[in-house]
Amino acid sequence: MPQTVEVRFKGTRKSYFVWPDDSDPIRLNEAVIVEVERGRDFGRVTAVGESADKKCGSSCSGCAVGEATEEKTPPKPVIRRATPEDLKIHQQIRGSEEDVRQKVILRVRAHDLIMKVSDTEWQWDRNKLTIYFTADKRVDFRALVRDLASLFRTRIELRQIGVRDEAARLSGVGRCGREYCCSTWLKELSPVNLGLAKDQHLSLNPSQISGGCGRLLCCLKYEHDFYVTARKRFPKEGKTLRTVLGTEKVIAVDIFRERVFLKHDEHGSRIIPLLQLREEVEQVGDVFPPSETRTRETVVSTEPSAPRRRSRSHRGRPDVSDSGA
Numbered sequence: 109m110p111q112t113v114e115v116r117f118k119g120t121r122k123s124y125f126v127w128p129d130d131s132d133p134i135r136l137n138e139a140v141i142v143e144v145e146r147g148r149d150f151g152r153v154t155a156v157g158e159s160a161d162k163k164c165g166s167s168c169s170g171c172a173v174g175e176a177t178e179e180k181t182p183p184k185p186v187i188r189r190a191t192p193e194d195l196k197i198h199q200q201i202r203g204s205e206e207d208v209r210q211k212v213i214l215r216v217r218a219h220d221l222i223m224k225v226s227d228t229e230w231q232w233d234r235n236k237l238t239i240y241f242t243a244d245k246r247v248d249f250r251a252l253v254r255d256l257a258s259l260f261r262t263r264i265e266l267r268q269i270g271v272r273d274e275a276a277r278l279s280g281v282g283r284c285g286r287e288y289c290c291s292t293w294l295k296e297l298s299p300v301n302l303g304l305a306k307d308q309h310l311s312l313n314p315s316q317i318s319g320g321c322g323r324l325l326c327c328l329k330y331e332h333d334f335y336v337t338a339r340k341r342f343p344k345e346g347k348t349l350r351t352v353l354g355t356e357k358v359i360a361v362d363i364f365r366e367r368v369f370l371k372h373d374e375h376g377s378r379i380i381p382l383l384q385l386r387e388e389v390e391q392v393g394d395v396f397p398p399s400e401t402r403t404r405e406t407v408v409s410t411e412p413s414a415p416r417r418r419s420r421s422h423r424g425r426p427d428v429s430d431s432g433a
Contacts, residue, residue, distance in 0.1 A: 109130060110126045110127060110128045110130070110185075111126065111127045111130075111133060111134065111156055111157050111160075112124060112125075112126060112127075112156075112157065112160040112161045112164055112183060113125050113126070113127050113134055113140075113153050113155065113156050113160050113186060114153065114154050114155035114156075114159075114160040114163055114164070115140060115142055115151035115152065115153055115154070115186075116151055116152055116154045116295075117149060117150075117151045117229075118202075118227075118229050118277075119227065119229070119240075119273075119276065119277040120273060120276050120277065120290075120295065120297075121229075122151075122154070122295075123142070123144075123151075123183075124160060124163075124164040124183045125140075125142050125183045125184055125185060125186045126182075126183045126184070126185045126186065127156075127185070127186050128185050128186075133156075134153055134156060134186070134189075135153065135156070136153055136154065136155075136156060137152055137153060137154075138152065138153050138189060138190075139151070139152050139189065139190035139194070139195060139198075140152070140153060140186050140187075140188070140189055140190055141186075141187045141188055141189075141190050141194060141232070142184070142186050142187060143184045143185070143187055144231065146231070146235050146236050146263060147231060147232075147233040147235035147236070148187065148231075148232055148233045149231050149232045149233070150190060150194060150195075150197075150198045150232035154295075164183070194232075197232070198232060201230045201232065201234070202230075204230070205227075205228045205229065205230060206228075208228045208230070208237070208260070209225055209227065209228045209239075211259070212225050212228060212239055212256065213225050215252060215255055215256060215259070216252065218255075219249075219251060219252050219255070221247055221248075221249060221252060222243060222244070222245070222247065223241045223242070223243040223247050223249070224241055224242045224243065225239060225240075225241050226240045226241055226242055226269065226274045226277060226278060227239075227240045227274075227277050227278065228240070234262060235262060235263060236262060236263045236264075236265060237256070237260055237262050237263070237264055237265070238265045238266075238267055239256070239264065239265070239266045239267070240267050240268075240269050240273075240274070240277065241266060241267070241268055241269070242268065242269060242270070242271060242274055243268060247268075249266050252266070253266060271321040271322055271323060272290065272297055272321050272323050273297070274321065275288055275290060275291070275319065275320055275321035276288070276290035276291055276297065277291075278291075279291035280320045281320075282319060282320060282325075283319075284327075288319070288320065289326055289327065290326060294326060297326070298326075298329065300323070300324040300325070300326060300328055300329060301324070302324065304324070304328040304329060304332050305317050305324070305328055307332060307335055307336060307339075308328070308331065308332065308335045310328075335363070338363040339361070339363060340397075341382065341397065342361040342363065342368065342382065342397060343358045343361070343368070343385075343396075343397045344358065345358055345359065345360055345361065346358060349370075349385070349389055349394070350389065350392045350394050351370075351385070351388040351389060351392065352388045352391060352392065353372055353375055353388075354372060354374075354375075355372070355373075356370040356371060356372045357370065357371050357372075358370060359371050359377065361382075366381055366382045366383070367379050367380065367381055367382065368380060368381075368382055368385050370385075
């Protein structure tokens with residue numbers, strides 16, 4: 109039975125094909141030559157069989173940056189495994205792409221177009237040259253395409269991409285000191301919104317939660333589920349609770365050290381373990397954690413703020429200070 113395979117090309121571009129030879133199954137990371145719209149291209153296998161079937165079936169419009177198909181067409185067969193000579197040609201082509209990009213930049217300036225040329229990509233058989241660019245507004249590049257076609261003697265395709273896709277193609281080092289996740293292992297760029305930072309009580313300063321692309325850090329999603337689940341065990345900040353000392357207000361919570369910051373009008377502030385707070389609330393006959401249907405209390409600005417944490421890296425665990433300041 110033929111196998112569905114996912115083949116990735118340069119950057120985030122990918123597509124799905126069929127490996128017809130059952131007797132000699134294809135393996136992950138093998139280099140292959142595949143048939144594309146206008147000729148042949150070189151790529152590497154990144155998923156095989158059931159895994160590739162699920163990816164292909166879940167999103168037929170996500171095979172390449174900026175591409176979308178209205179009707180799903182059956183995958184084409186893989187032509188063959190790549191030979192050492194094919195790999196040599198591929199390396200030569202990749203080595204020439206930076207020189208091509210510089211030539212394209214000169215032509216863009218000559219046409220006085222406001223666009224940034226991020227990357228260029230030759231098709232393996234050189235039947236097509238794809239130029240990736242970013243721009244704030246719509247760009248009329250028809251004259252540029254004709255100019256480039258006469259220069260390189262091939263089909264020219266200009267493709268506008270977003271800043272996140274540009275960062276994934278160009279790579280770089282993030283604030284954590286590691287190479288961008290989107291350039292290494294994170295191949296599917298999912299949406300990231302400000303609500304993720306709010307749920308984790310991170311600073312909303314854009315310089316603290318933005319990546320090299322200028323958009324919100326992809327790593328904000330990594331720990332989000334943990335924060336949401338952990339906070340369900342704690343009372344909300346601003347809630348009033350009945351404890352053995354009377355009515356106290358929740359100033360802040362420390363989910364890592366399992367502590368709660370409380371304030372009493374007469375007895376002042378205190379920090380107690382979550383387990384002790386649960387026992388005190390249940391001792392006076394209340395339910396813990398308090399029901400969300402209660403009226404939400406507002407923390408006045410004169411009270412101590414929630415514990416601050418240091419600047420967070422892609423994989424580092426944020427710290428919470430011992431004080432309520």
